[in-house]
Amino acid sequence: MQIAIVLYDRFTALDAVGPYEVLTRVPDARTVFVAEQAGPVRTDTGALALVADQTFAEVTAPDVVVVPGGPGQSALMDHAPLLDWLRAADATSTWTTSVCTGSLLLGAAGLLKGRHATSHWLALEQLTALGAEPTAERVVLDGKYVTGAGVSAGIDMALTLAGRIGGDEVAQSIQLATEYDPRPPYDAGSPDKAPAHLAEALRERSRFILR
Amino acid sequence: MQIAIVLYDRFTALDAVGPYEVLTRVPDARTVFVAEQAGPVRTDTGALALVADQTFAEVTAPDVVVVPGGPGQSALMDHAPLLDWLRAADATSTWTTSVCTGSLLLGAAGLLKGRHATSHWLALEQLTALGAEPTAERVVLDGKYVTGAGVSAGIDMALTLAGRIGGDEVAQSIQLATEYDPRPPYDAGSPDKAPAHLAEALRERSRFILR
Numbered sequence: 001m002q003i004a005i006v007l008y009d010r011f012t013a014l015d016a017v018g019p020y021e022v023l024t025r026v027p028d029a030r031t032v033f034v035a036e037q038a039g040p041v042r043t044d045t046g047a048l049a050l051v052a053d054q055t056f057a058e059v060t061a062p063d064v065v066v067v068p069g070g071p072g073q074s075a076l077m078d079h080a081p082l083l084d085w086l087r088a089a090d091a092t093s094t095w096t097t098s099v100c101t102g103s104l105l106l107g108a109a110g111l112l113k114g115r116h117a118t119s120h121w122l123a124l125e126q127l128t129a130l131g132a133e134p135t136a137e138r139v140v141l142d143g144k145y146v147t148g149a150g151v152s153a154g155i156d157m158a159l160t161l162a163g164r165i166g167g168d169e170v171a172q173s174i175q176l177a178t179e180y181d182p183r184p185p186y187d188a189g190s191p192d193k194a195p196a197h198l199a200e201a202l203r204e205r206s207r208f209i210l211r
Numbered sequence: 212m213q214i215a216i217v218l219y220d221r222f223t224a225l226d227a228v229g230p231y232e233v234l235t236r237v238p239d240a241r242t243v244f245v246a247e248q249a250g251p252v253r254t255d256t257g258a259l260a261l262v263a264d265q266t267f268a269e270v271t272a273p274d275v276v277v278v279p280g281g282p283g284q285s286a287l288m289d290h291a292p293l294l295d296w297l298r299a300a301d302a303t304s305t306w307t308t309s310v311c312t313g314s315l316l317l318g319a320a321g322l323l324k325g326r327h328a329t330s331h332w333l334a335l336e337q338l339t340a341l342g343a344e345p346t347a348e349r350v351v352l353d354g355k356y357v358t359g360a361g362v363s364a365g366i367d368m369a370l371t372l373a374g375r376i377g378g379d380e381v382a383q384s385i386q387l388a389t390e391y392d393p394r395p396p397y398d399a400g401s402p403d404k405a406p407a408h409l410a411e412a413l414r415e416r417s418r419f420i421l422r
Contacts, residue, residue, distance in 0.1 A: 014232035014389065017259075021225035021362065024256050031258040040251070040262050045235050047242040048228075049262040051251050100390075121390060138394045150390025151232065152366065160396045172399035173409045178225065179311075179332060179361025181400025182393035183349045185371045188383035189392025198384050 001165070003031045004062035004089065006102075007041040007052045008082065010072025015099040016050065018154035019066050019161075025174045026166050034059045036081050044071045056085040061092045064161070068154070069100025069120060076105060083109040095161060097146040099154035106145070107132050116142045120150035121191050122206045152189075155180065212376070214242045215273035215300065217313075218252040218263045219293065221283025226310040227261065229365035230277050230372075236385045237377050245270045247292050255282045267296040272303045275372070279365070280311025280331060287316060294320040306372060308357040310365035317356070318343050326353040331361035332402050333417045363400075366391065 003023050005016050016033075024031040035041050035052035042049045065086070076082050086109040090096045098106050103119045106112050107130030117132040118124065118140045127134040139157045140147045141164075148157030159180070163171035175181075188194035214234050216227050227244075235242040246252050246263035253260045276297070287293050297320040301307045309317050314330040317323050318341030328343040329335065329351045338345040350368045351358045352375075359368030370391070374382035386392075399405035 012232070013228050017224050017228040020259060021223070024258055031256065033259060045242065047235055047264075048231060048244060049264075051260040051262065053258075053260075138392065139396070149392075150388075152389050152391040152393065155363065156394050156396060163396060168397065169406070169409060172397050172405055173413065175395060175397050175399045176402065176405040176409060177361075177413055178363050179400060180363040180393075180395055181349065181360075181404065182363065182391075182395065183367050184386060184391055184393065185350070185367060185374060186379065186383050186386050188386045189390060191387065193392065194383055194387040195380070198380060198387060202384065202388055 001026070001029050001063045002059070003029050003064040003066065004034045004059050005031065005066045006068065007033055007035040007050055008072050008076060009042060010044045010070055011041070011068045012070035012100060012151055013043045013048055013050065014151050015068030015070060015102065015154050016066070018152060019097070019099060019158035021178060022155060022158035022162055022174055023064065023066070025177060026162050026170060032059055056081060060088070062089055063093060064095045065089050065093050065097060067098040067102035067105050069098070069102040069104070069151070073101045073104055077108045086111065093144065095144050095146060097148070097157060097161060099148045099157060100150045103127060103132070103147045104130065106147070112145065115145050116140050117145065117147040118149050119147065122203060212237070212240050212275065213270070213273045214240050214275040214277065215245045215270050216242065216277045217279065218244055218246040218261055219283050219287060220253060221255045221281055222252070222279045223281035223311060223362055224254045224259055224261065225362050226279030226281060226313065226365050227277070229363065230308070230310060230369035232389060233366060233369035233373055233385055234275065234277070236388060237373050237381060243270055267292060271299070273300055274304060275306045276300050276304050276308060278309040278313035278316050280309070280313040280315070280362070284312045284315055288319045297322065304355065306355050306357060308359070308368060308372060310359040310368060311361045314338060314343070314358045315341065317358070323356065326356050327351050328353065328356065328358040329360050330358065333414060
């Protein structure tokens with residue numbers, strides 16, 4: 001089973017690495033990081049690069065496609081090399097997935113028409129214009145399409161998917177191996193829980209740049 | 212404020228990227244990935260490389276040190292270039308931190324003597340031989356030393372640290388921006404919650420390789 005995780009300039013690192021850390025532990029999974037060009041791809045902060053080992057041309061029929069989000073997404077909404085690859089990979093994939101604003105790229109490729117899907121809470125409504133039905137849940141399954149909410153939700157998305165692929169015990173073993181027993185020191189992880197003025201400040205900032 | 216995240220061959224990606232994604236969002240933070248040699252550093256699975264932008268020699272006085280864990284840790288317990296750098300960096304750091312078996316490297320450098328510390332649940336007892344007091348909590352603070360449990364615990368460790376560095380609202384804003392409102396689809400993230408036979412199987416596997 002080949003898992004292809006897409007990289008592009010100014011993606012958000014945890015969007016990609018959360019699902020990687022979970023899905024790469026599914027028995028018989030082979031994970032590959034793929035981009036338009038092979039080599040280092042910089043994240044949104046500029047302080048980190050992940051290496052894409054293969055090009056889109058080299059990865060033609062992955063079983064699982066994972067598309068992370070990040071500020072770089074907005075520059076790619078009509079970028080044919082990515083969108084064409086997504087459509088071609090989706091034609092034979094078993095699962096097509098995203099984290100955060102990665103769902104906007106799936107939508108731009110025309111893959112979410114009439115589908116329930118989620119995204120970062122700041123971007124959720126943008127799914128409507130792409131023909132999808134925005135669904136404010138952490139992980140949304142609709143047929144073979146699995147979308148996760150913002151950034152850290154990729155871990156929950158991938159564990160859900162690992163259970164579908166390998167069964168409950170595979171997913172539970174991965175959860176235990178990665179000691180995923182979260183204890184956030186604050187309870188501010190969604191706009192209905194965080195102090196209102198902090199949510200408003202992020203909403204204001206996101207008009208210029210979605211992080 | 213400079214945050215130095217250490218990379219080494221066969222580290223675990225999420226151990227490094229979880230804290231990165233949180234700490235890099237602290238106002239005025241400058242994050243750098245550092246290793247013995249600059250360039251791509253492969254993770255434990257071989258399927259991913261992160262780029263170290265600077266060498267140990269180039270990063271001499273970071274304010275925050277983050278040491279991830281991973282199977283590669285066991286080969287470094289008497290590796291002078293790393294342990295000497297950790298000791299020198301710690302001499303002037305404000306915070307010295309680890310995720311997972313990264314605490315064993317801090318211990319090997321002699322930095323945890325008499326300190327409470329944690330690690331991956333499969334490695335916790337190894338802290339005793341390094342002079343530390345194993346503490347089975349998700350995040351342990353003892354003076355300027357902040358250690359996190361296995362793999363995913365680096366996110367909780369870093370949010371705790373972000374609150375200490377920038378205050379509660381900075382940490383809450385980061386939690387909201389990364390939508391860290393975890394909803395694991397299973398409740399198997401610690402050995403006391405997971406099915407016993409799955410914990411036993413991991414314990415057996417870890418005799419050969421700790422992942």
